[in-house]
Amino acid sequence: MSLLRITPSIHSSVSSRLWRLSVFLLLSLPDSKGKAIWTAHLNITFQVGNQSISELGESGVFGNHSPLERVSGVVVLPEGWNQNACNPMTNFSRPERADSWLALIEGGGCTFTHKINVAAEKGANGVIIYNYPGTGNRVFPMSHQGTENIVAVMIGNLKGMELLHLIQKGVCVTIIIEVGRMHMPWLSHYVISLFTFAAATVAYLFLYCAWRPRVPNSSTRRRRQIKADVKKAIGQLQLQVLKEGDKELDPDENSCVVCFDIYKPQDVVCILACKHFFHKACVDPWLLAHRTCPICKCHILKT
Ligand SMILES: [Zn+2]
Ligand SMILES: [Zn+2]
Structure with missing residues (x-):
């Protein structure tokens, strides 16, 4: 077996390199206590003329501090010249007949906690925050400590703008937010790191055996x-x-x-x-x- 042919000094140098590589990989792992990410299914319904259109997609993620619950309601925008709900006095143009409503707020300008609290104080049953402009449909799990009693999800900027334009045109949009699937990003990172480490080890040993000096020692x-x-x-x-x-x-x-x-x-x-x-x-x-x-x-x- 090739391994057995490695002389003790070379063998210890290989081990020390592999050890350093494994420590590097372990340190490069994200916090192993990292939370699981939960996706959110958004069942969106709106009226176009006499037609009611529904679309369902796994298009959001629950915030890190959001309860994992089903919530539904009419989607309502913040009043005023911007959509970020950073002003504590922000009102929401809530339809009178709606029992349950969800605030649709633009990301940026202040913390997620602040936006969610503003909507919660006005009586929202849930908050949908759309990502910053220029981020396409990318989403990430928001951190919003202190708002644990209200469902908060993030959706992509493009999807958010689409909803915003519909509502601004006077279309009534209703959304049912449902709990999707759990993702463990740190676990997949760990598995990838482990595979990378194993592949690097095998490649290193293979190359060492293939290229080690053929000159016999004394x-x-x-x-x-x-x-x-x-x-x-x-x-x-x-x-x-x-x-x-x-x-x-x-x-x-x-x-x-x-x-x-x-x-x-x-x-x-x-x-x-x-x-x-x-x-x-x-x-x-x-x-x-x-x-x-x-x-x-x-x-x-x-x-
Ligand atoms: Zn003989
Ligand atoms: Zn003899």
Whole structure:
């Protein structure tokens, strides 16, 4: 396995880099206590001529401090020359017959808490705030501490402007706000970070294994040199092909101590400097591994 080939010093440097990377990723995570985001379904109904038009979309998000409740009512605009309801005296052009109404307020100019409180004091049952101009239909969960008793959702600027223009033209718009789905942005961020970290680790190890220096270190070079010397010494050893009448064939006197077999005519034996002899096929691998005579331990490189 590639990992096992990493030398201890390099291995510790890889570990320390990976450790630093994981700490960086953990620190870059958003607050893990971050709240879940709840989307809001807006069921919008309005009259065009004799026709009643309805549209439903997951087009808003609940504020961080909003109750997660269904609320409905006629949509009402702030009175005056702007729509941001930052003036505490702001009135809302509420239709007399409407039991329940929702304030539609433009974002910006003051805090969300301030806008929501202004609408709540005038009796709104819910507040819809549309995002700042130039933000398209992007939304974010508003922070509005201290207004926990009234439903507050944010919708995109484009959707808000669309509703604003309809109401300004005298169209009666009714909205039912319903609780949508929960999103855990920090969780998906965590999962993405974890995948990024795993991918970075695998890529780092892969690249390290692919590109690590191929030059052998000094101990590897020494081992290779010894192996070459042993092979050379083995090649220089005296060989003999046994034939009938040779004293080496006496089974009471001689047998190969590597394979414990007696010698037979035509066997090729290898005679070491110490005069001990063995089957060549038996002693060659032994010498490569041990470099000494199997009987007297005499070293083949020292004789
Ligand atoms: Zn043998
Ligand atoms: Zn020997």
